[in-house]
Amino acid sequence: MPFAKIVPLMKCVDMTESLSFYTNILDFELIGRWPESGSPSFSIIEKDGIAIQLSTHSGDGVVGNAVYIIVNDIDKLFDKYLARGLDTTKKSESPVHQGPLDQTWGWREFYVTDPSGNTIRFGEKL
Secondary structure, X not given: OOXXXXXXXXXXXXXXXXXXXXXXXXOOXXXXXXXXXXXXXXXXXXXXXXXXXXXXXXXXXXOOOEEEEEOOOHHHHHHHHHHOOOXXXXXXXXXXXXXXXXXXXXXXXXXXXXXXXXXXXXXXXX
């Protein structure tokens, strides 16, 4: 039986702060949060068929994970995130956090770090 989909789980420190970031900046839609308030909690967010699980439960990974999302029109996406309030000053030493960068492995990428320290890497094949 073939696999249908992979859904990464990202460990969060503060669910409300993480949901605000993912929905207001990265334009994900909240599918559900259980429980609706308090901690520990678990949420599912989705955008364009891409789902991510967020959790503050102990045992659900560690902060500092990375997820790679393949996109189309990476420059337009980065500009959209900037317009939505993406703050690129927290990783000023990292050029790939400052804007899309052509990588030697044939991808154009930019990275975004969420409030818990997880990295979402966006890439488009050159």
